[in-house]
Amino acid sequence: MxxxxxxxxxxxxxxxxxxxxxxxxxxxxxxxxxxxxxxxxxxxxxxxxxxxxxxxxxxxxxxxxxxxxxxxxxxxxxxxxKRKRDNKENEYQRNIQYYNHEPEKIQKRKVLQNGMLNEDPWAVVLEQWKCSFDVRKTELLSGQKADHFIVHYPSLHC
The missing domain is CATH 1.10.10 (Arc Repressor Mutant, subunit A)
Structure with a gap:
């Protein structure tokens, strides 16, 4: 009861x-x-x-x-x-501003070479994957060996 x-x-x-x-x-x-x-x-x-x-x-x-x-x-x-969220957002905005000042091909190649495809915040990850798609597709279709591709772009095998 x-x-x-x-x-x-x-x-x-x-x-x-x-x-x-x-x-x-x-x-x-x-x-x-x-x-x-x-x-x-x-x-x-x-x-x-x-x-x-x-x-x-x-x-x-x-x-x-x-x-x-x-x-x-x-x-x-x-x-x-809130401070952590704001810091991540500020970092994202700095990255976007930095990358938007470079020619598109150079930007895509730098994203891949720096292994930045899997870094927080999530919005940055999505933006970097979208912006590097053409370069990744071209290199994968060009017949390069998979191990060579993974060595040069370590963030892809995470």
Missing amino acids: LSSTPKELSEPLQLDLAEVIAKYHLNNKHSLRKENLESYALVVTSLFKHERKENYNIEKGGDRKNPGREIANKIGNLKQR
């Missing part, structure tokens, strides 16, 4: 709630302040009477150098993921 007494949210639901709050914060605030974390924890405990503030925010002090728990951790994780 199920208990009719309400209890704390399960850990996965607490994490989901913290993620909603973290996304709200990142979309509406610039920096994370102690007051923000206190306010968010207060809102959660006001809306969910059986939740404890300690599950969502622990202030810095003692051995703790930074505030912690679910909300602060989720904000930090989302910011870190």
Whole structure:
């Protein structure tokens, strides 16, 4: 028989709630302040009477150098993921700008010779495979031995 007494949210639901709050914060605030974390924890405990503030925010002090728990951790994780995504996108844009300034044949040959066909991000991989298709097709149909082709273009056998 199920208990009719309400209890704390399960850990996965607490994490989901913290993620909603973290996304709200990142979309509406610039920096994370102690007051923000206190306010968010207060809102959660006001809306969910059986939740404890300690599950969502622990202030810095003692051995703790930074505030912690679910909300602060989720904000930090989302910011870190965004930085990584932005760095990959910036790298992709730099690669595209670099390759777009070269004549097409030279560009295709350099992509193959540098073995860059399988590098992240995925958009770069797709672009490089498309741009090098003619050169790869010509060389494969020219009767070159497969081992010679693999030696010169090691990224193709990954």
